[in-house]
Amino acid sequence: MDDTPTPLDDSRYQAVSSRDARFDGEFFFGVASTGIYCRPSCPAVTPKRVNVSFHPSAAAAQGAGFRACRRCRPDAVPGSAEWNVRADLVGRAMRLIGDGVVDREGVGGLADRLGYSARQVHRQLTEELGAGPVALARAQRAHTARILLTTTSLPVTEIAFAAGFKSVRQFNDTVREIYACTPTALRGRAPGHRGRPAPTAAGIPLRLAHRGPYAAREIFDHLQRGAVPGVEETRGAPGARRYRRTLRLPYGTAVAEVREPAPAHRGHWLDCRLHLSDPRDLSTAVQRMRRLFDLDADPYAVADRLRADPLLRPLVDARPGLRSPGAADGDELAVRAVLARGRSAEAAAELAGGLVTAYGKPLAAPDGALTHVFPDADTLAGAALDDIPAAPRRTLRALTTALADGTVHLDPGADRDSAERALLALPGIDARTAGHIRMRALADPDVFPAEETGIPAEDTAAWRPWRSYALHHLRLRTAEPRTDAPKDA
Template sequence: MHDHFDRCYRAVQSKDSRFDGWFVTAVLTTKIYCRPSCPVRPPYAHNMRFYPTAAAAQKAGFRACKRCRPDASPGSPEWNVRGDVVARAMRLIADGTVDREGVTGLALRLGYTTRQLERLLLAEVGANPLALARAQRAQTARVLIETTDLPFSDVAFASGFSSIRQFNDTVRSVSDLTPTALRQRARTKFGQSDAASGALALRLAVRTPFAYEGLFGHLAASAVPGVEEVRDGAYRRTLRLQYGNGIVSLTPQPDHVQCRIQLDDFRDLAAAIARCRRLLDLDADPEAVVDALGADTDLKALVAKAPGQRIPRTVDEHELAVRVVLGQQVSVKAARTHAGRLAAAYGRPITDANGGLTHVFPAVDQLAEVDPVHLAFPKARQRSLAALIRAIADGELLLDPGCDWNTARAQLQALPGIGPWTAELIAMRGLGDPDAFPVTDLGVRVAARHLGLPDDPRALTDRSVRWRPWRSYATQHLWTALDHAVNDWPPKEK
């Protein structure tokens, strides 16, 4: 979008927050870049330039506006709706792949050379992988500076910087403030932090409208005992991260999500935030979904009732895949029970001083030799689960933020006992494909019948063509038509 000057300029003139994250506005006279919705009076058009990312603006010599904080705006929805290599690369960078594996590791995951990948990213987003990762490190540093009392040396290395000098230079160039001045400014504006307990309190930005009831209701209804819970109006769960474990507490608000994170190691902060955003589908473009699905005569009333639906996703693609297989042909309650048994038997114990969380969901390597005593379901599904775990562990099945959605579907359906329903649900909730459509799902068919839509899978698939590329969101809207616990937030008393 950034290369459509007139459209971008109109968005800036109207201070339209819907475009935050789609592009940034750079001002030649001040050398500052802003969100489209920045409250400052827009400059003359000839003094403005538009860039696709904060990293591209920083690379061009601009620094972030202190008032609108464009580096903390929602991520671009474009990377979530596309399956090409640039979008896949952007999702992996957001997940911290460059910091963990370097640019070479990123390129290997995508099947490209580093030179090819750099050329593609420069052409489309105006920055190479290192610049994009640097912008993300700067934002992580800013969060730690403003919300904790950690020494700046700890902040620097937790954010992924290799030296204190690099940290200081980057913070100054991006924010035009020293780390000390940035912390003092935050204290004046927001008060003292709660870092002594190891907890960080953050606001996760979201595009409105935000119909969070179906999202949080689904997460609550399917919560795995010991791994997830609802407490004091918040959805809470454990995280398994590179350097340690974490616990996150997420409380929805009409225009943001209040997030409280406890981590064993602050180096995991950027990945934890990215996974929370992915779990809640916070970088979606609700206006595009509402416009497309609201134009359908059969869905119009359903969309108007609760616009801004989000997909209940996951913090771990492998975990989601295991849980979907466990949930084949059983109730949500039974699926929770099966997953809870695995977590208690094979998950890493965790201490939760503020709640009842007890375990981190096990990684696939921890489930490689699972004892059948913990699998109280039919042998056929046991074989499916074992095949899934083996395929992931051996690298035959790739499920991560940067994988190709259609390739993943084909790899999944090549496994015994995994059919279209399982593959589509994993594509929808695990991989984030906005056009996944689990047409054989019982809830989808029941809701379709209530709306006067065909409930035969073949006929409903044909009917769904007009919903593309938003069939995942059509599925979520259909689920909201059901009288089911997945739509209750806060959960009803049992």
């Protein structure tokens, strides 16, 4: 361990000393005297500075020989907001690793998607995060394994392969190394581990962590207005809603349910339950729901920047923790964006529902109002689309063909500038539609269509890189003022 203090490390140690949850997921700290690593907000007694080392990722801490703290569960923190902001190789790589690409396609597949050599990808990730793609994916597999061990009764052998491990031995060794116990012992520590149902019966319960305040009402309102019949539904009254939707995943399908927290809720998480047809899709499903609900955002950084502008200050104060909704599926979002041009959210959802009925893949069994997964680009590219009006039909056919043949990429690691240029080259897609797709499908936090607000782009430079959040605040400025604005715990 390097004992030479730096100004950055001193500020990190201050965050640890004050148990500042704002930095959870931004860095981790290892304690040489105990051999464990923690999140900054760990409630344990603050270790002496001489015993503390700082690590940019959980994988780096594990690679340095530290095991996960049982008290603060450092593997269950929000992801770093930096990966949403950054559009470079490292940011794109982290989003793809989170989506499970390394487990499914290997480092070579990751490198191919990024357009770099495997050696370049490994070098840059190691330089910035202290761990290469294999180690980063291994840390994610361990987290997935812990969730399955502690929330389901799946046999340990099945969990090993569902979490992405290649062998039971590799699984056992990793769990022992990271959690300092066997998989069976880790399961035995979980409350109520006896008689726990398998995920096919009751789903997998999760807490999706976020940092800072979270304006839940606004994002649930947004999702409810545009819910596509057969694919999405919202149950319950505001303040106690359940948003439910189907997911198309690499190995199967899923139904995800996220509960709207009550206004008095003080925790930094959203309750979620996943019903998976194949447990191997767990980590991918989690990441896609996190992107949809923008759970890795840094509301403190957003507020600090936007509040400096007199126009935005009262809006930010009225809705602390306002998020910029992403997408559970980039291709689906793009199709819906084309259908939404010139229509209300409800009318666009009804039109999309017709596509679902005609071309979507049915679930094995309906789940409430959920009956299908949204049709994929390959299916729509070859479809007649007779029920779609002529103008959007031409654009929709061009878009789905481009998605199907790879002319346009909207996966989590897509290059945002390249994707936007490719979208603008398609007939019928204007700058506003391309920007909407970039903001939501590619989770770009810095999109601002000047034509929508009448504010020239040059006047918004001081809002960067958070102009997507400014846009959502401006859209809501004529809405009913909040009387139950969420406060940070």
